Amino acid sequence: MTNTIYAQLLEAKKQRQKQFAVLIDPDKVSKRTVTSLVENALMAKVDLFLVGGSLIVKDRLAELIGQIKSLCNIPIVLFPGSISQVNEQADALLFLSLISGRNPDLLIGQQVLAAPMLKQMDLEVISTGYMLIDGGKPTTASYISHSLPIPHDKPPIAACTAMAGELLGMKLIYLDTGSGARQSVSVEMVHTVRKSIDIPLIVGGGIRSPQTATQICEAGADIIVVGTAIEEDTERMFALSKAIHALNEHSI
Ligand code: 1GP
DSSP: OTTSHHHHHHHHHHTTOOEEEEEEOGGGOOHHHHHHHHHHHHHHTOOEEEEOOSSOOSOOHHHHHHHHHHHOOOOEEEOOSSTTOOOTTSSEEEEEEETTSOOHIIIIIHHHHHHHHHHHSOOEEEEEEEEEBOOSSOOHHHHHTTOOOBOTTOHHHHHHHHHHHHHTTOSEEEEEOOTTOSSOOOHHHHHHHHHHOOSOEEEESSOOSHHHHHHHHHTTOSEEEEOHHHHHOTTHHHHHHHHHHHGGGGOO
16 A cells, blocks of 8 residues: 555645645646646646546547656546546546535446446545535536535535545545635635544635635645646646645644
């Protein structure tokens, strides 16, 4: 287990090292933009790439992963919106169950369909309790998932849901207001969830500024995920990464 992505996440958490993940939606990048994105990610010291999306229209996942792999060693973790977004070239896969919702297909249905394929693959599978939080407007994730997000101002609901995920044996909790959300998850919610669970906590959705990233890390997130803000301007990766990693200099 020592060389697995999950072991690395646990070790980083133990050392109180915050990690910065850039979300790449295969539909939103071209061969040319991926090259410059990866070059910037290497310079900015991005820790992880998350690859996936709630709705993918173009069939270029394999090509994208191959291209990233040829350019760098930054781990690629699949963040699949559906069973079609599974690829063995990646380093790991977040095996998501939408525990904030009550749509049985995304709680267990898609997972049943994917399980036999995943068992045969040489791909690290990380059981993840995925929680959609209201971020001020409907997102592709909330629409496609037919699920009601947890209200933004109800940290206790998020905390109880995360506790249930941990007790069910999930290895990660991912709090997400969805890609392009108007608001990120609140600092108070991150803090309340952090106090309720011991497993690593990923937070994403609507994070645009280094200040927000810092506050969410300080509230207890272990990994910050940013997609949209970087799609708009790749250079933002530098300030975000610097802010997140600056907290590590103060860690014990
Ligand atoms: C979405 O958490 C990710 O699932 C990233 O969201 O695109 O808003 O940064 P953004």
